[in-house]
Amino acid sequence: MKIIHVVGARPNFMKIAPLMDAVIAHNHSSKRHINQVLVHTGQHYDEKMSRLFFDDLRIPKPDIDLEVGSASHAEQTALIMERFEKVCLREKPTHVLVVGDVNSTIACALVASKLNIRIIHVEAGLRSYDRTMPEEINRVLTDAISDLLFITEKSAEENLKREGVNGDKIFFVGNVMIDTLLKHKEKSQESDILNTLRLKAQDYAVITLHRPSNVDDQNRFKEIFSALNEISGKIPLVFPIHPRAKSSIDKLNGGVNNNITFCEPLRYLDFLKVMSDARFILTDSGGIQEETTVLGIPCLTIRENTERPVTISQGTNKLVGTGKERIVQEAENILYGNTQNSMIPELWDGKAAERIVKILAISEK
Ligand code: UD1
Numbered sequence: 001m002k003i004i005h006v007v008g009a010r011p012n013f014m015k016i017a018p019l020m021d022a023v024i025a026h027n028h029s030s031k032r033h034i035n036q037v038l039v040h041t042g043q044h045y046d047e048k049m050s051r052l053f054f055d056d057l058r059i060p061k062p063d064i065d066l067e068v069g070s071a072s073h074a075e076q077t078a079l080i081m082e083r084f085e086k087v088c089l090r091e092k093p094t095h096v097l098v099v100g101d102v103n104s105t106i107a108c109a110l111v112a113s114k115l116n117i118r119i120i121h122v123e124a125g126l127r128s129y130d131r132t133m134p135e136e137i138n139r140v141l142t143d144a145i146s147d148l149l150f151i152t153e154k155s156a157e158e159n160l161k162r163e164g165v166n167g168d169k170i171f172f173v174g175n176v177m178i179d180t181l182l183k184h185k186e187k188s189q190e191s192d193i194l195n196t197l198r199l200k201a202q203d204y205a206v207i208t209l210h211r212p213s214n215v216d217d218q219n220r221f222k223e224i225f226s227a228l229n230e231i232s233g234k235i236p237l238v239f240p241i242h243p244r245a246k247s248s249i250d251k252l253n254g255g256v257n258n259n260i261t262f263c264e265p266l267r268y269l270d271f272l273k274v275m276s277d278a279r280f281i282l283t284d285s286g287g288i289q290e291e292t293t294v295l296g297i298p299c300l301t302i303r304e305n306t307e308r309p310v311t312i313s314q315g316t317n318k319l320v321g322t323g324k325e326r327i328v329q330e331a332e333n334i335l336y337g338n339t340q341n342s343m344i345p346e347l348w349d350g351k352a353a354e355r356i357v358k359i360l361a362i363s364e365k
Contacts, residue, residue: 001364002035003120004093007062008043008080008104011177011287013053014268015099015122018179018353020059026357034361037091041080041104042067046243048265056268057180073103073134080107088115095120095360098142099176101135101286106142113145122176122356124149125156125165126286126307132213135286139307148363150356152290153310153345173355174347177287178294181272182350185295188272197238197261201277205235205331207260210242211284214302220322221248224302225256227327228282232259234335235279240266280334282327289317294344298334302327316342 003023007016016038023034040062044050054061066083068076080103088096088111096112097120098105105121112119124143128136143149143160151157152175160170194201207228209215214224228237237260241249249262266274272291275281280298281288289308292299293315300320311317318340320330333339347355 001032001095001360002037002091002093003095003097003360004037004039004088004091004108005097006039006041006084006104006108007059007099008041009100009102010044010049010053010265011285012099012102012104013050013057013059014180014287015176017057017059018176018183019097019099019122019356022353022357025354026361030361032361032364034357037064037093038062039064039066039084039087039108041084041107042069043076043080043102043104045069046265048267049243052267057184077103077107080104081111084108084111085115088112088117093117094364097122099123101126101138101142103134103138106138109142109145118148119146120148120150120360121146122150123152125151125160125170126153127156127159128305128307130305134212136307148360150352150359152348152352153308155309171356171359172347173359174349174352175290175345176352176356177290178348179350179353181291181294184269184272185276188269188276191270191273193266193270193273194277197263197274199236199238199261199274199277202279203236204278205231205237205280205282206274206278207237207239207282208242208288209239209284209302210244211303212244214284214322215242215245215248218248218251222252222255223324224322224327225252227324227331228260229255229257230324230328231282231331232257234332236261237282238263238274240264240271240274280331282331289315290348292316293342294348296342298339300327300330300334310345314343314345316340 068079095118099122284302289311293311299317
């Protein structure tokens with residue numbers, strides 16, 4: 001068995017790290033070796049969006065870097081496909097493993113499917129049912145052509161079955177991103193980032209925004225920012241800026257309260273520390289909804305929908321939409337101490353990658 005693991009964008013790195021470790025552990029204890037190759041598409045390429053994550057998570061240097069960089073959706077996807085096809089023809093993998101829902105995920109899955117290489121999709125079946133999200137298209141299409149679909153929550157199984165995916169291909173294994181979080185939680189406590197950003201534990205909230213629907217639409221961005229300005233009158237806010245949000249922030253022309261601290265994207269261990277000690281988080285990210293649920297930190301998701309419903313039904317997450325009034329009101333609720341009870345979802349226990357590799361090893365017998 002020879003697996004090519006694909007990473008491209010920031011949220012992929014924390015998902016691949018435990019999978020590669022689990023393959024190494026399997027190879028130590030089994031005679032049936034699994035060969036693994038790591039391909040980075042280069043979708044994210046800034047040091048702060050990519051290399052520092054490899055350092056913090058001790059991911060081996062990619063064997064192959066496709067260096068595609070930024071472009072329109074079609075150009076980026078096409079360039080990844082063109083370059084990845086050559087890699088597959090040369091490396092002759094039996095399996096291609098893709099994670100999540102970014103352009104690199106669908107591009108590499110599509111190449112593999114045409115070459116009759118088996119596709120493993122980790123974090124399959126999540127659905128926002130909002131087809132204006134580029135990630136939703138990537139999820140639906142990747143799942144339709146995958147051979148082994150590993151899911152993080154039970155809702156994913158219903159979604160996949162509704163789309164006609166055979167139940168034999170679906171495996172509920174837990175959440176590999178949470179494997180990484182649990183492994184690094186203690187180490188992240190050593191980070192000095194609160195001092196660097198002049199923050200006091202429990203006395204600040206974190207904001208992250210990067211969804212095109214929130215940051216590329218200047219009117220909506222302004223509306224969200226007027227909520228943030230108001231909230232920052234009650235508690236300091238820290239905002240690590242995703243490259244996509246940068247130009248929209250510049251266009252605000254200083255219309256930002258000085259109780260909001262901006263900083264560059266944070267590296268993994270620093271961000272984990274910043275999340276762990278926050279009073280609450282405001283975000284439009286997918287992964288942060290899950291991470292805050294495990295950390296027990298209230299999360300207000302600035303979106304109308306989520307593909308991760310277990311974070312609401314069991315976790316600390318709440319959808320608050322994009323209107324000022326609701327965002328401010330929900331933040332005040334938290335500040336007044338009104339938070340929801342939460343629990344850690346089933347199988348989010350740090351062992352998801354181990355389960356996946358066990359299943360892969362059996363599937364090859
Ligand atoms: C991508 C994913 C999104 C994921 C996010 C995490 C898709 C469709 N979207 O969105 O699901 O949540 O990554 O970050 O795959 N840029 C840089 N440096 C970089 C990378 C990007 O400056 O290292 C800038 C470029 O100007 C680029 C813009 O950010 O045009 C957006 O990057 P892109 O990879 O296209 O999408 P993201 O918005 O990051």
